[in-house]
Amino acid sequence: MSAPITSADGKGRLRLWLRLLRATRLIEAELRERLKAEFDTTLPRFDVMAALYRAPDGMMMGEISRFLLVSNGNVTGIVDRLVSDGLVARAARDGDRRAFIVRLTEAGAAQFKAMAAAHERWIDALLADVDPDEDAHLAGTLRTFQSKWEGGH
Amino acid sequence: MSAPITSADGKGRLRLWLRLLRATRLIEAELRERLKAEFDTTLPRFDVMAALYRAPDGMMMGEISRFLLVSNGNVTGIVDRLVSDGLVARAARDGDRRAFIVRLTEAGAAQFKAMAAAHERWIDALLADVDPDEDAHLAGTLRTFQSKWEGGH
Numbered sequence: 651m652s653a654p655i656t657s658a659d660g661k662g663r664l665r666l667w668l669r670l671l672r673a674t675r676l677i678e679a680e681l682r683e684r685l686k687a688e689f690d691t692t693l694p695r696f697d698v699m700a701a702l703y704r705a706p707d708g709m710m711m712g713e714i715s716r717f718l719l720v721s722n723g724n725v726t727g728i729v730d731r732l733v734s735d736g737l738v739a740r741a742a743r744d745g746d747r748r749a750f751i752v753r754l755t756e757a758g759a760a761q762f763k764a765m766a767a768a769h770e771r772w773i774d775a776l777l778a779d780v781d782p783d784e785d786a787h788l789a790g791t792l793r794t795f796q797s798k799w800e801g802g803h
Numbered sequence: 804m805s806a807p808i809t810s811a812d813g814k815g816r817l818r819l820w821l822r823l824l825r826a827t828r829l830i831e832a833e834l835r836e837r838l839k840a841e842f843d844t845t846l847p848r849f850d851v852m853a854a855l856y857r858a859p860d861g862m863m864m865g866e867i868s869r870f871l872l873v874s875n876g877n878v879t880g881i882v883d884r885l886v887s888d889g890l891v892a893r894a895a896r897d898g899d900r901r902a903f904i905v906r907l908t909e910a911g912a913a914q915f916k917a918m919a920a921a922h923e924r925w926i927d928a929l930l931a932d933v934d935p936d937e938d939a940h941l942a943g944t945l946r947t948f949q950s951k952w953e954g955g956h
Contacts, residue, residue: 661923662942663926663927663933664922664923664926664927665942666930666933666945667830667926667929667930669942669945669946670823670826670827670830670945671827671831672945673823673945674823674824674827675871675872676872677820677823678824678872679872719828719829719831719832770814770817773816773817773820774816776820777816777819780816780819787940789815789818789819792819792822792823792825792826793822
């Protein structure tokens with residue numbers, strides 16, 4: 651039998667999680683507003699373009715949704731609109747008519763680069779109060795946590 | 804004119820943000836699966852019930868969406884379903900026929916308590932590798948950050 655949960659630690663971790671979630675949502679809400687105002691786009695659309703920008707050879711639909719941790723249905727709708735806007739191209743994979751590879755077009759890559767530059771400036775300003783030491787410490791904690799989850803799971 | 808962004812700090816903050824976002828999404832994805840499997844419910848529904856549980860006198864629809872940082876439209880759909888499931892009650896506010904106060908019913912509060920207990924155990928296990936010192940440190944950093952954002956904004 652495993653050790654009983656000590657209530658103090660349990661409450662501490664719950665508080666930590668709620669704080670993490672709140673901080674993330676506040677930043678996301680701010681990014682959502684700015685993406686809308688400056689680029690007339692949405693956060694999920696930005697996320698899909700960011701995933702594709704990292705993969706110049708393209709990604710399968712399922713890879714995009716696994717990478718972004720969202721449902722396939724959501725990604726499909728976003729990709730459909732990006733295709734009709736000329737920012738993403740879809741091509742059948744060699745030898746498999748049912749499997750599609752999705753990649754940014756040149757126009758898509760150019761638009762993403764402009765958004766990414768603004769996004770990086772916004773994040774830098776939003777997190778300006780986190781000093782570089784805190785930064786490294788926080789990143790270390792999250793890295794430990796993340797490698798456990800993305801690895802053995 | 805403000806000081807130019809030093810590229811190293813800018814990249815560091817962007818990395819920190821991407822890590823924060825990734826950690827949050829991994830935990831949310833895990834919670835989403837467990838809420839579905841164990842309580843046949845969704846994370847947004849859990850979030851709305853959690854907000855209402857903190858407010859025994861009820862909340863206005865707009866308060867719920869501001870608190871959760873999501874759109875009014877999303878909250879409306881979730882509350883409609885909670886009402887038809889008998890977990891939430893909606894009542895006109897005194898003297899204002901257009902303004903509705905929403906609160907958990909007794910059945911809603913009982914169901915939320917059961918979910919919240921499981922949720923707290925899950926979080927405790929998911930964050931088990933974060934030791935209590937890291938915990939306090941991380942919470943402190945996020946608190947500084949959050950008070951800036953929720954206060955002056």
